[in-house]
Amino acid sequence: MTPVSILLTVLGYVAVLFVVAGFAGRKVTNRGFFTGNRENPWYVAALAMVGAAMSGVTFVSVPGAVAADSFSYMQMVAGFAVGQFVIAFVLIPLFYRLKVVSLYQYLDTRFGLTAHRTGAWFFFISKILGAALRVYVVCVAFQVLVFDPLGISFIINILCMMALVWLYTWRGGVKSVVWTDILHSLCLVSAIVLSIVFILQSLGWSFADAVGTIRESSMSRILFFDDPGSSRYFWKMFFGGVFVLVAMTGLDQDMMQRNLSCRSPRDAKINIVITAFSQSVVILLLLVLGALLYLYADRTGLALPPVGDQVFGVVAVNGGLPLIVGIMFVIGLMSSTYSSAGAALTALTTSFTIDILRGDKRWPDRKLTRVRKGVHLAMALVMALVILLFGRFGNDSVINLVFKVASYTYGPILGMFAFGILTRWQIRDRWLPLVAVMAPILSALLQSIAADKWGYQIGFELIVYNALLTMVGMAFLVVRNPKSREHDIKSKIS
Structure with missing residues (x-):
């Protein structure tokens, strides 16, 4: 493909995206922006979640890791299914x-x-780093394929990407995101399936031939029970x-906004169970595609x-x-990128509006709308700035470190929610930060000690x-003689 053909493909996809977003985002209120009015049927949310679970990094990384890690990722997918329940x-x-707008x-x-x-700030730091990193990786790919050959700088690349993400979400919010995610899901699955079909045709294989060849290769191993330290x-x-x-x-505002847009808890549960099955199938297809990519390169002598x-x-x-x-690769990459970036924004x-500014409690609806639009623009600019910093100072080791730091921030969120759900104790929360x-x-220190002293790799x-x-x-912060607030809290969450 030439840079111009890639650019035309991107512009065609963006045009369709804006049509869907514009239709879904008509006459959206603050409630529609934040929660989608909680009126989506379960099948709408389920279709949206297929694409929502896949970022551009996943789209390229899962197939690319098959040569080194085989199908071991399916072990984690089995855990994903349990987590969905x-x-x-x-x-x-x-x-x-509790009728929450924000999980926190x-x-x-x-x-x-x-x-x-505290929970909101940890989510904010994690999401801004993680989302910016995902967009950065895709911007780098398009810089090589499109912008460098056309003589366009990386800064323009980033600004164009974030401007498009901001434009398609600024009015509709969750209501737009859910419906555009359906478009993302259809494009993503189509890209994977059609890529598999055309690779098989190019190799002259049937699906049975492909299954047999993959099974006989070293890439087909799924279960790893031999080395506990691995x-x-x-x-x-x-x-x-x-x-x-x-x-x-479950504790990520980005992902749960779709689930909480359903009409009822029953619809949300159905959506999540179907999502667990769909996610497993899509990731398995990505792994099959990864094996076929390496087999195709080997048979054709293509330098990898x-x-x-x-x-x-x-x-x-x-x-x-x-x-x-x-x-289809370009469309799949664009759809997964816009899905994750738009939802993250x-x-x-x-x-930020609900948790940190507490706008729903401080301002009337009209002022809240103005504040929300200002925050939305500010978040897009902050994300663009972080991406620029990755491009200016980033290298592989720094990016890997940032991604790990972003993933660490979910641990405290998980701990806070688990403590709240599993116990009835009150704490002196001023020390919680x-x-x-x-x-x-301490987790990072434990990981380092385990690797150096015992050769145990914490994954x-x-x-x-x-x-x-x-x-x-948090157990050290427990209040021994809680006041009457404890009774009020119990009545709300029980």
Whole structure:
């Protein structure tokens, strides 16, 4: 594909995106922006969640990691499925009962305003870093494929990307995001399936031939029980998947805004159960696609890039496959990027307006609308600035560190919610920010000591240690003689 054809594909997709967003975002109120008016049927939310669970990084990284990690990611996917049931039958009833707009309002109800803002700030830091990193990776890909050949600078690339994300979400918020996510889901699944079909045609294989060849290759292994110290060990990935899913979906304002847009708790539960199944199927297809990409490159003698994340793009765009494969790769990458970036921008706007500014309690609806639009623009500018900083100062080691730091921030959130749900104790929440900061620091120290002293690699289960340390710290803040507030809190959450 030429840079011009790639750019035309992007512009065509963006045009369709804006039509859908404009239709969905008509006459949206603040309630519609923040919660989608809680009127979406379960099947609408379920379709939206398929694309929402996949970022542009996932779209290129999961297939690219097959050569090194085989199908081991399915161990984590099994944990994801269990985590979805925890969300459906523990968190969904709680959030609907409290009628929260932001998830972190639960922490205010349970512990107090300081806890509320602590959870919101940790979400804010995590989401702004994680979302900016995901957009940065995609901007780098498009810089190589489109903007460098056209002589356009990286800054213009970033500003154009964030301007489009801001424009399609500024009016409709969650209501637009849910419906555009359906478009993202359809494009994403179509890109994966059509890429598989055309690779099979180019190799002259049937689907049965492909399954047999993949099974005979070294890339087909799923279960890893042999080395407990390995980051691919089954139980580490499985339990890590459970807790990562609960924290990064169930306690993430971005992801849960879609689930909480359903008409009722029953619809939300149905949506989540179907999402668990759909997510497993889509990730399995991505892994199959990854194996086929490496097999295709091997059979055709195509030189592969040194970084696994670039394999899909190189084979799809420059691998001699039909033009439709490159087009579908670009559409899939764009759809997953806009899905994650648009939803993150909406969630950041909601959380900052409701949790940190407490706008729903301070201002009438008309002023709240003005504030919300200002915050939305400010969040887009902050995200663009963070992406620019990645481009100016970032390298692989720095980016990996930032991504780990972003993932650490979910541990304290998980610990705070777990402490609130599993116990009835009250705490002196003015000290909670210190506990929430120390838990990730101690988790990182534990990870380093475990690797140096015992050769044990702490992988995705690090979030469990992080949450446990948060809960231990909160236990030291327990109020021994709680006041009457405890009775009021119990009545609200029971």
